[in-house]
Amino acid sequence: MDALTSPVTISRHGAVAVVRIDHPPVNALSKGVRQGLLDAVRALDADAAVSALVLSGGPGRFVAGADLREMALPPDAPFLPEVVGALEACTKPVVAALDGAALGGGCEIALACDVRLGSPTALVGLTETRLGLIPGAGGTQRLARLVGVAQAIALVCEGRVLKAGEALSLGLLDAVAEGDLLAEAIARAPSEAKRRLSALPAPAGDPAAAEAAAAKALKGAKGVPAIAEAIRVIKASRDGDFASGLAAERAAFLALRESPEAKALRHLFLAEREAVKVPGLEGAKARPLASLAVIGAGTMGAGIAVALLDAGYPVTLVERDATAAQAGVERIDAVYARQVKSNRIDEARKAERLARLTPSSDYAALADADLIVEAAFEDQAVKTDIFGRLDRIAKQGAVLATNTSYLDLDAIAAATARPQDVVGLHFFAPANIMKLLEVVKATHTAPDVLATALALAKKMGKQPVVAGNCDGFIGNRIYAVYRRHAEYLVEDGAAPEAVDAALEAFGFAMGIFAVSDMSGLDIAYAMRMRRAATRDPNERYVAIADALVEAGRLGRKTGAGWYAYDAAGNRMPDAFVTRAIEQARAAKGIVPRAFTPADIQLRLLAVMANEGAKALAEGIALRASDIDLAFVHGYGFPRLKGGPMFAADTLGLPAILAEVQAAHATGGAGSEPAPLLLERAAAGGTFSDWRKAGAPMGGIQ
Numbered sequence: 001m002d003a004l005t006s007p008v009t010i011s012r013h014g015a016v017a018v019v020r021i022d023h024p025p026v027n028a029l030s031k032g033v034r035q036g037l038l039d040a041v042r043a044l045d046a047d048a049a050v051s052a053l054v055l056s057g058g059p060g061r062f063v064a065g066a067d068l069r070e071m072a073l074p075p076d077a078p079f080l081p082e083v084v085g086a087l088e089a090c091t092k093p094v095v096a097a098l099d100g101a102a103l104g105g106g107c108e109i110a111l112a113c114d115v116r117l118g119s120p121t122a123l124v125g126l127t128e129t130r131l132g133l134i135p136g137a138g139g140t141q142r143l144a145r146l147v148g149v150a151q152a153i154a155l156v157c158e159g160r161v162l163k164a165g166e167a168l169s170l171g172l173l174d175a176v177a178e179g180d181l182l183a184e185a186i187a188r189a190p191s192e193a194k195r196r197l198s199a200l201p202a203p204a205g206d207p208a209a210a211e212a213a214a215a216k217a218l219k220g221a222k223g224v225p226a227i228a229e230a231i232r233v234i235k236a237s238r239d240g241d242f243a244s245g246l247a248a249e250r251a252a253f254l255a256l257r258e259s260p261e262a263k264a265l266r267h268l269f270l271a272e273r274e275a276v277k278v279p280g281l282e283g284a285k286a287r288p289l290a291s292l293a294v295i296g297a298g299t300m301g302a303g304i305a306v307a308l309l310d311a312g313y314p315v316t317l318v319e320r321d322a323t324a325a326q327a328g329v330e331r332i333d334a335v336y337a338r339q340v341k342s343n344r345i346d347e348a349r350k351a352e353r354l355a356r357l358t359p360s361s362d363y364a365a366l367a368d369a370d371l372i373v374e375a376a377f378e379d380q381a382v383k384t385d386i387f388g389r390l391d392r393i394a395k396q397g398a399v400l401a402t403n404t405s406y407l408d409l410d411a412i413a414a415a416t417a418r419p420q421d422v423v424g425l426h427f428f429a430p431a432n433i434m435k436l437l438e439v440v441k442a443t444h445t446a447p448d449v450l451a452t453a454l455a456l457a458k459k460m461g462k463q464p465v466v467a468g469n470c471d472g473f474i475g476n477r478i479y480a481v482y483r484r485h486a487e488y489l490v491e492d493g494a495a496p497e498a499v500d501a502a503l504e505a506f507g508f509a510m511g512i513f514a515v516s517d518m519s520g521l522d523i524a525y526a527m528r529m530r531r532a533a534t535r536d537p538n539e540r541y542v543a544i545a546d547a548l549v550e551a552g553r554l555g556r557k558t559g560a561g562w563y564a565y566d567a568a569g570n571r572m573p574d575a576f577v578t579r580a581i582e583q584a585r586a587a588k589g590i591v592p593r594a595f596t597p598a599d600i601q602l603r604l605l606a607v608m609a610n611e612g613a614k615a616l617a618e619g620i621a622l623r624a625s626d627i628d629l630a631f632v633h634g635y636g637f638p639r640l641k642g643g644p645m646f647a648a649d650t651l652g653l654p655a656i657l658a659e660v661q662a663a664h665a666t667g668g669a670g671s672e673p674a675p676l677l678l679e680r681a682a683a684g685g686t687f688s689d690w691r692k693a694g695a696p697m698g699g700i701q
């Protein structure tokens, strides 16, 4: 590698050589970094003028891990085990100076050094299992020798990121430098001895503790194959020599790297970072947010207020009258009381958060807010009235947001004289817990308003996904198709519990009918009634859910819906539902047929991806991976499958297209194959690699 362009440089401080990795933004272990490190260590080992080495990533960072984009490319030497091996084999002491993140491969590099000196802001951890991998450059074997097998299993399987203090107490750090980290490392290095973890005897430790740690990790594994592999490989460190442990670890790492689960998790990791990059927002500066407000303190408004209080903002909460405002405060109080009860926060923190809440029944209280989220009833007239009032009361430059699920954002914005300040902030229930935040752009939403919404999402720890304005935006639009086709399957012969079992076997935490029962069947019913007049007569309509609602079965809240529930809340099939289904079939002359779990899974995945393709082509979603994020973070789609668009790409679009054609034959109007699906399937392409060509703001509508 050319010395001028290498991301690894060497500087001399007397007999100490500082090897500096400089590969922004996070010093990911790309080929150039691996090669640069290898060359530097070998050269300095052979240099008689050098007595010791310091390895640094510069201020605020060490090495945050592998270069995930490179993992999709053909392997290219040198590989990390060689770099790590050279560091450990170096005949001179090597001090790792850890500032910021030393994670994954970065932590493995640090473990190959003789001394680990951290700054107070150092972060250390073997985080590979979060991406469906295990450490592949000796991390498991060295860590087991350093902290024992049980602790290593716990740390690796959780993918824990340790702060400096905890890393010090567990022995991952030898010391924490309070002063200048690099100066201290340089001062210490010459007097250090070689301390190779690989030279330590195989770890002993309490076998019962190791078994307990393994059992706990497997319980939380949720089907991630990397967890079982990590346990196996760490346990193997007890049995043999270091070299055979290393070989077992590497073999497991290489196999996992190609696993569909790891590919899906890598896809989501990159998707999460890409989602905040919106073409056209490059120059936009987020507006400052000091004081926030929420209108409506029902299910969503209360949850949104909690999310904003948790993010540190003062929050004004406006309701229709004093009684409703008080009910809202009680709802919020109850959320925090549950958190105190389960030891997630203490009383002092609860009090501090509630002290930042100002309830009111007077819209004038909104005059100072920098951003207002409306979460009142889902009714166009109510929202139009509220936004008209906001236009008169809110200060100039305030962001006016709505939590609407389905309504037309442009119509809401038109109730104001400042449509550029109006944006959708679509939270999911419970709003303080669910990670997804759909940020909806209306026709006139200003770039800096979108940038403000994205900055707010970051502050709240939410995953934002930018959506265009259409019925249901990204998530609910696709969910509606998913639900419709689940009902077609039921009418055609699959029992609701069979559909749910197939979805749960696919990886959803809960099947779609169980979810409907939990959220309540009345909301979707009201929407169907609202739309009855404008529904395409050629769209197949299933009336079973209507029959359930009209019989007073609104889901869990009334004790029955698609299922019956016992006193403990366990769901079970119900003869009433079976009869309603049979009647619906009889009315249409449908002879029920059998569906396997695989049939159900393929059908529902195909129709979701098909609707996703329509949303993509229309500019409702910027990229397929944003749709994946919406479903994984907002609708319980299994992470290990990477989201509906990624799962469709993985299965192959020709197979998806064939299934969509079958779905169209049963569903009629509205279920047509998306032109984009036809095009991608014919071209042998994927959704993931498709972008709307040459469109402003990435084509978002």
Ligand code: NAD
Binding pocket: 295, 296, 297, 298, 299, 300, 301, 318, 319, 320, 324, 374, 375, 376, 377, 378, 379, 382, 386, 403, 404, 405, 406, 426, 427, 428, 429
């Ligand atoms: P909700 O009925 O529980 O709460 C609405 C609250 O708004 C009530 O407390 C009501 O008193 C108050 N309100 C009504 N008109 C008002 C006005 N003019 N001024 C002040 N307050 C007023 O409803 P919700 O489920 O919290 O839904 C609120 C919004 O969030 C809707 O637009 C809904 O579509 C959307 N949403 C709901 C969910 C969900 O799962 N419930 C999810 C995402 C978005």
